[in-house]
Amino acid sequence: MPSHKAVHVKTAGGPLELVDVETTSPTRGEVRIDVGACGICGTDAHFVAGAFPGMSWPLTPGHEIAGTIAEIGEGVEDFAVGDRVAVGWFGGNCNHCDPCRKGIFIHCANGKVPSWQYPGGYAESVTVPATALARIPAELSDAEAAPMGCAGVTTYNALRHTKALPGDRVAILGVGGLGHLGVQFARAMGFETIAINRGTAKADDARKLGAHHYIDATGDVSEALKALGGVSVVLATTGNSQAMAATIGGLLPRGELVAIGVTPEPLPISPSQLITPAVSIVGHPSGTAKEVEETMHFAVLSGVRAWIEELPLSQAAEGYEALEQGRARYRTVLTM
Numbered sequence: 001m002p003s004h005k006a007v008h009v010k011t012a013g014g015p016l017e018l019v020d021v022e023t024t025s026p027t028r029g030e031v032r033i034d035v036g037a038c039g040i041c042g043t044d045a046h047f048v049a050g051a052f053p054g055m056s057w058p059l060t061p062g063h064e065i066a067g068t069i070a071e072i073g074e075g076v077e078d079f080a081v082g083d084r085v086a087v088g089w090f091g092g093n094c095n096h097c098d099p100c101r102k103g104i105f106i107h108c109a110n111g112k113v114p115s116w117q118y119p120g121g122y123a124e125s126v127t128v129p130a131t132a133l134a135r136i137p138a139e140l141s142d143a144e145a146a147p148m149g150c151a152g153v154t155t156y157n158a159l160r161h162t163k164a165l166p167g168d169r170v171a172i173l174g175v176g177g178l179g180h181l182g183v184q185f186a187r188a189m190g191f192e193t194i195a196i197n198r199g200t201a202k203a204d205d206a207r208k209l210g211a212h213h214y215i216d217a218t219g220d221v222s223e224a225l226k227a228l229g230g231v232s233v234v235l236a237t238t239g240n241s242q243a244m245a246a247t248i249g250g251l252l253p254r255g256e257l258v259a260i261g262v263t264p265e266p267l268p269i270s271p272s273q274l275i276t277p278a279v280s281i282v283g284h285p286s287g288t289a290k291e292v293e294e295t296m297h298f299a300v301l302s303g304v305r306a307w308i309e310e311l312p313l314s315q316a317a318e319g320y321e322a323l324e325q326g327r328a329r330y331r332t333v334l335t336m
């Protein structure tokens, strides 16, 4: 019986263990991928903690997957063995529910996420629906492509769907796994780019990433944004409701606070803060497989890359621990 190595978390909050798993062939509409790399995303901690409904155990985390198709299931026509593909948060859609029939595939009622509805990418092999596949351009390695499936597409897609135009001021709240890509994308899209983070430890990195300005969030962020002339958009990448709320006074009239940092904490913002300046607060989900392709295409055109540290799969537990303790660099990527 063929087998491969995969990380298992046996119960909520349990340790990450490397185990041997039987390798099965893909069924209809699926492909099996030899994983080359898988990013460690902040959201993986919510999975390991068992924070999402309908999870099953053992869990294999990982939704920033890049690799090469090894086997094709029946009915898969557009991909072939040997194709290099990425699978991000968008792990497949059904094409027959109401949102799919309306063409909003990211909101598929039967949508899947790797590690949630099927085992994720902390493994040598994953089997995924063909609807989840994004083609990797030749210019990107697997390790470079992997983070584009979640951190990359989320920041790129969120920014390009705002009303901000080239030359407008845009602030990125948080210079971490998501934010360090947000700063690069904002700069590459032609925005006057402002990075916001607590303290000054990341000020130099923020400038290297392309930020024109840096704001230390331990001060009054709204006042600092106003001093720069105000911003059209704040892309809030930190899962911190207080920090998000602290930016709202820095938005220009009709500005947008776009929340992508995950937290269950309520936003402490009053309607009166929204009404007179007519500002809006919106959330943004990640992006479809096609949008992951578009993200990678833009990354190739613009030179945007995640700042990654590679670790072998056998050190997944160490990589995950570094994330949990806030010691991780911008993106840890497991390589197989």
Ligand SMILES: [Zn+2]
Pocket: 041, 042, 043, 044, 063, 089, 150, 151
């Ligand atoms: Zn993620």
Ligand SMILES: [Zn+2]
Pocket: 093, 094, 095, 096, 097, 098, 099, 100, 101, 107, 108, 109, 110, 111
């Ligand atoms: Zn659907």
